[in-house]
Amino acid sequence: EVQLVESGGGLVQPGGSLRLSCAASGLSFSDCWMNWVRQAPGKGLEWVANIKQDGSEKYYVDSVKGRFTISRDNAKNSLYLEMNSLRAEDTAVYYCASGSYYFKYWGQGTLVTVSS
Amino acid sequence: DIVMTQSPDSLAVSLGERATINCKSSQSVLNSSNNKNYLAWYQQKPGQPPKLLIYWASTRESGVPDRFSGSGSGTDFTLTIRGLQAEDVAVYYCQQYYRSPRTFGQGTRVAIK
Numbered sequence: 001e002v003q004l005v006e007s008g009g010g011l012v013q014p015g016g017s018l019r020l021s022c023a024a025s026g027l028s029f030s031d032c033w034m035n036w037v038r039q040a041p042g043k044g045l046e047w048v049a050n051i052k053q054d055g056s057e058k059y060y061v062d063s064v065k066g067r068f069t070i071s072r073d074n075a076k077n078s079l080y081l082e083m084n085s086l087r088a089e090d091t092a093v094y095y096c097a098s099g100s101y102y103f104k105y106w107g108q109g110t111l112v113t114v115s116s
Numbered sequence: 117d118i119v120m121t122q123s124p125d126s127l128a129v130s131l132g133e134r135a136t137i138n139c140k141s142s143q144s145v146l147n148s149s150n151n152k153n154y155l156a157w158y159q160q161k162p163g164q165p166p167k168l169l170i171y172w173a174s175t176r177e178s179g180v181p182d183r184f185s186g187s188g189s190g191t192d193f194t195l196t197i198r199g200l201q202a203e204d205v206a207v208y209y210c211q212q213y214y215r216s217p218r219t220f221g222q223g224t225r226v227a228i229k
Contacts, residue, residue: 102156
């Protein structure tokens with residue numbers, strides 16, 4: 001059974017930082033493009049970033065470029081999202097999801113709240 | 117960016133009836149080199165992550181009931197639920213993966229009439 005388990009969410013002040021993690025099991029993690037997708041409370045889905053299998057390519061939505069960094073550790077079957085200069089509009093549930101095109105597997109998500 | 121627009125925003129359908137959700141992209145998501153439409157559909161129930169239903173516009177994901185079907189090409193797509201069941205109450209999203217950034221429609225909420 002494939003499991004993606006996110007962690008690291010919480011309450012942070014505007015301008016602060018947070019690091020999200022996603023632990024993967026049950027899939028060949030090193031063979032997968034991986035993504036972060038977020039969902040603001042009561043809103044729709046927004047793709048945030050993705051990373052190639054070997055980490056050599058990374059892409060971001062414009063609204064997080066220069067503030068967020070996606071990375072992975074294939075030896076640990078883990079995906080990360082380093083978030084800096086956080087803003088109120090970054091408040092959302094952050095999901096990790098596998099797939100280069102469509103997203104086949106999703107985690108349960110971790111809530112990030114940016115508020116003073 | 118490719119903008120995905122779904123219609124309607126919500127709909128209520130009687131049990132056993134058909135639900136139809138439309139998705140329109142601001143530019144074609146058809147790759148003429150392989151004749152594939154880069155379009156997926158997801159179902160999201162309250163408190164749960166999205167679940168992949170359909171990819172390549174019409175290929176049903178393993179384990180998805182055959183009452184769910186996808187159709188369309190180019191810029192106009194449809195998700196049809198034939199014989200709506202109570203467990204189909206959810207928000208449905210389309211997503212294009214033809215270009216980066218991947219973009220989603222705003223979602224369509226399906227309820228029981």
